[in-house]
Amino acid sequence: MAGSRLEKIGTIYSRASGLIQSKALNWEDRPLWYDIYAAFPPKEEPRFDRPTPNIQLKQIFYQEDKIRAIFHRNNKKIGAVHLNSKAPSLTQRFIETYTSVNQQYKDGEASEEQLYKEAIDILNRQRGVITVLPAEIEDAEEVSLSGAFKEAQKKQEEQSISIKDIFKD
Structure with missing residues (x-):
């Protein structure tokens, strides 16, 4: 029984x-959790x-x-989201902008769509991207993607890392 790896036994x-x-x-080689489990066993056996x-969750x-x-x-x-970056992501900036725009209005005065449009306009102005209406959302995706690509190219040029330098002998 002790040597079995089956969870059913x-x-x-x-x-x-x-x-x-x-x-x-060996007693000295017992797992760390063994003494804790012995001191504080669960109410019901975990089977x-x-x-x-x-x-109800x-x-x-x-x-x-x-x-x-x-x-x-x-x-x-x-x-893409850069995990090493300390700067807030685009989603985080949108949430902050949306909440600040929502606070400018009294409760229930503006619809979600109106708040969304204003927040997107503010973000686009901050990023220097052309404002696009939500009806043309596919075009807006392309504009925002091209803006993100341009930002990535600028960062790469600033770092000035060349693949040739990496593989030099």
Whole structure:
């Protein structure tokens, strides 16, 4: 039983205990979690055949999630996100712009579409991209992609890294 790797035969604790009792595993080499599990065992034994509890899960949505969904629904191709960059992503900048525009209006005074248009216009002006109406959303994707490509080219030129330099002897 202790040497079995099947999750259906015993628990991980019982298998580790069996290995220690049979001297297949030295007491000094026991896993870190072994003493904690022995001191604080779970209320119910964690077995594979235990039925799942019937608990109602709470749906966790933030206001930002709704704004993010609006942005990504209308802009399917927004370009690459640089994970090493400390600058906020385009989505983060849109959320900040959208919330600031929303705060300018009193509650319920502006529709989501109107807030979206104003936030996109502000972002386009900041990025130096031509403003495009949401009806022409496919063209807007191309404009924003070309803007992102131009930004990437500028950054590459600033870094002045050449592939020839990388492969030099």
